[in-house]
Amino acid sequence: MRLCADLTENIVALRALVQNSSDFLNKSIHLAGHRCELVFCEGMIGIGTLAELIIEPLREYRDACIQEPEELFLTLGRTDFLAADQKVVLTREEVLQFAMSGFAVLLIDGCEKGLALGVQGFNFRSISEPGNEQNMRGSREGFVEAARINLTMIRRRMKSPHLKFEYMNLGSESKTDVFLVYMTDKVSAKVLAEIKERLGTIRLEAILDSGYVTPFLDKKNASLFSGVGYTERPDTLCGKIMEGRVGILIDGTPFVLVAPYLFSENFQSLDDYAQRPYYVTFIRCLKFLAFTISFLLPGGYVAVVTHHPELLHKELLVKIIEAQQGTPFPLMVEALIIHIIFEIMREAGLRLPKSVGHAVSIVGALVIGDAAVSAGLIGTPMVLIVALTAVSSFVVPNLYEPVTILKFAFILLGGFWGLYGISLGLLALLLNLCSINTFGIPYTSPISPFGKAAFRDVFVRASWPTLQRSRSGIVQDLPGSSVQSDGGHGDA
Known part of the structure; x- marks a missing residue:
């Protein structure tokens, strides 16, 4: 009124x-x-x-x-x-x-x-190092809960007149301040319009975290993977918007959304661009290997031991049989039990106060694991499998949620149908990944569809002079994109 x-x-x-x-x-x-x-x-x-x-x-x-x-x-x-x-x-x-x-x-x-x-003067958490994106080199500043403080950190790094902040208000009761940040000379007008349209469909009473907004941006995405990423680092966000992406800052949370977001970006960090290319290439290959191990190893182990023991070396097979002889459960049930116990311990360590959380999770895991093996409920090889899987899943923390679900799915596939079930599961996973289209850009680009120039920054990270010459940094110009910018130079 x-x-x-x-x-x-x-x-x-x-x-x-x-x-x-x-x-x-x-x-x-x-x-x-x-x-x-x-x-x-x-x-x-x-x-x-x-x-x-x-x-x-x-x-x-x-x-x-x-x-x-x-x-x-x-x-x-x-x-x-x-x-x-x-x-x-x-x-x-x-x-x-x-x-x-x-x-x-x-x-x-x-x-x-x-x-x-x-005359704003409310209290907020001071700028500190991000808790979830630790880097060896680069800035130690991370976003805070106050959106306008975050705007200043971005502007201090990008003194370009093309950098634009656009204000929105979401939440009928919370009236949450939301800012879109992008480079006007790099962003795709079609992508920007679609993001605004999807944000305009939000009819929630309160927007208390960036996770409230993500499902609306991930519209019609029937997948465990998301086409919307997030970051706590101002320098990472600046790098993303320089590639034509849109950052979404939500007042009250230090996590800034990034759209569109590609599968290969989960394996990248700011350190990759500050270290030598040969070392970064090794680390990225290690991350892809760890990702594969994190969801495929438990199911593969159950499938081989249960249905295809002939694939194992004789001495290894004998040791596995000796370890499993005294256990009362089938291998598939054993794998499900021990992984569920691990997730319970991880959740307990995460939710408890920091002063006791780490101690409870580590001591609890050691005590329960040792007691389960000593009591003959779980075989020793399975404990080793769980430990290796757990460590591998933390190498790529952005993908921990889908990896957890995939891990249990592949255990069931391997337990019921062996390597045939594992193969069908991998095929379904690849088809699902390739079917995701995030704001008109294939989620798996430039791996599929393949792009030679953009591929220099996926498994292999080329040197900065090479990346500069390739001019493959704009996201809407990637292979398979339906929102190529005017005068685009993608290799699709």
Whole structure:
């Protein structure tokens, strides 16, 4: 509802909307003979900033001679020494939204609009090193929960006029600030329009984390894998938007979404571009190997031992048989039990306080594993398989969720149908990966469809001069893309 000319009616209506909440404050002042009210939320503004940028400058207008309220409003709006961040508000809902975002809103009796002045002073976590994306080299700064602080970290790294921040508001009750960040000269207009359209379909009451938004961006994606990534690092996000991607910053979470996101990017990190190419190539191949081991090893072990023992060396087979003779469960059931126990211990270590979480998870795993083997419930080789699988699954943390489900699926396939089931499962997995289309770009590009130039940054990481010459950095110009930019230079 629009603001009216009666100041008292506006204040009464605003207090009714917030049900007279104790943190909603209003301060009466008189300027040039007109009654005014400053509306703000306790704890959301800086008291010192309010006094310095608003209260003190407004004292000059107490004895001024301005007859009309509209004239006073225009005069204050042109005042240079008030807060630099100024917005004109026309409705009561806008007044509340700005007040709850750290603004002080000035209302004048007889004027049907207000002036929102930025004096944010709410507390937030200080900038620190990201907890989930540790790097040997590069910046130690990570995103924080306050979206506008995150904007400054991006702008400090990208001083380009092509860098654009676009504001949105999501959540009918939370009114969460959301910012799209992209390079206007690199982003695909079609991809950007589709992201905005999908965000516009969100009808949630509250947006409390980036995970609330991801399913809407992953529209019609019947897969364990997501075409939307996330990062805690400003430098990583800057690298992504330089490739034509769109970053989605959501107030209240340090995880910034990145779209479109490709499968091969799960195996990349900022360190890859700061270290020597030959070493990065080795590490990336190691990551792909660890990913394969993490979901395929348990099922493959169950399949070979249960259905194809002739594939094993005689001495190895004898040791496995000796270890399994005293166990009461079939190998498939044994594998499921021990992996479920591991997931329980991992979850317990994750949710408990840090001071005891690591101790509980490590000691619990050792004690339970040793006790299970000593009691003859689980064979020793299976404990080794679980340990190797667990370590491998943490090499590529972004894929831990799909890997966990795939691990159990392949254990069942291997236990029931042996290597034939494993082969069918791999075929279904590859078909599913290749079927994912993230905003018009194949999820598995440039592996499939294959692109020679872009492939220099997948398994093998070419040197920077080579990557610069290849000009394959724009995501919409990858092979198979249906959103190629004008004058695109992809190798599709």
